Amino acid sequence: MDRKIFVLTGNTGTGKTTVANYLNEFYEMPQVITHTTRPPREGEIDQIDYYFESPESFLKNHYLESVAYANFQYGSSYEGLERAWEKSPLITIVLDTAGAKTYADKLGDEAVIIFLTVTKTDEILGRLSKRGDNLEEMRQRLESQEYQRDIQLPSSLQGIAHVVVNDDWQSTKMAIDNIVKQAVVVEPEEE
């Protein structure tokens, strides 16, 4: 089977992590763990949700790409990518749209880009609050330049990304199943 990385991208609260968890549970796709200088949210665990880094330790890794998002650093390391690919040819990663574009450019057809969005952006606030984000974090997020940028599919990803509107979870699962089916061609075994 050819290697593929399913890149979940889109705005904060649109469901990227939820879809990555679904792909992990139902398709056994490991998720690439990325690095961040953001402090852990309640319930997040180092080396499972992220490699949580200090500004100094963040600089010591070897990144395929890294970005600043809402005043913190985020980056996906070659080491993290290889660790996931050692487990399976089909893996996932959760990135902002700048990172997704870099993956599309650097990995070509190996990267399947999925842009998640919702019809009513004001629903995002409710979802983030339900997730337990604190008010100050939400305010900082929604005011960030990156949030404004990712409300719509950036032109750099048009014609590259599959767009999935995640208003209703059952429909989202069906859309994701179709994208996986389309992307994964199982070669017949040799006799």
Ligand SMILES: Nc1ncnc2c1ncn2[C@@H]1O[C@H](COP(=O)(O)OP(=O)(O)OP(=O)(O)O)[C@@H](O)[C@H]1O
């Ligand atoms: N279709 C849906 N309907 C209702 N709630 C949903 C749906 N999909 C995801 N959620 C909820 O929305 C919240 C945000 O989802 P999630 O953490 O997956 O978003 P995200 O895109 O990874 O956000 P971030 O970029 O901020 O980490 C979670 O509480 C999740 O359970």
Ligand SMILES: Nc1nc2c(ncn2[C@@H]2O[C@H](COP(=O)(O)O)[C@@H](O)[C@H]2O)c(=O)[nH]1
């Ligand atoms: N380009 C990259 N984006 C990343 C990476 N790791 C996470 N992210 C994205 O950052 C924002 C904020 O994440 P949060 O966990 O603080 O809500 C979100 O869009 C993630 O998808 C990365 O290594 N590179």
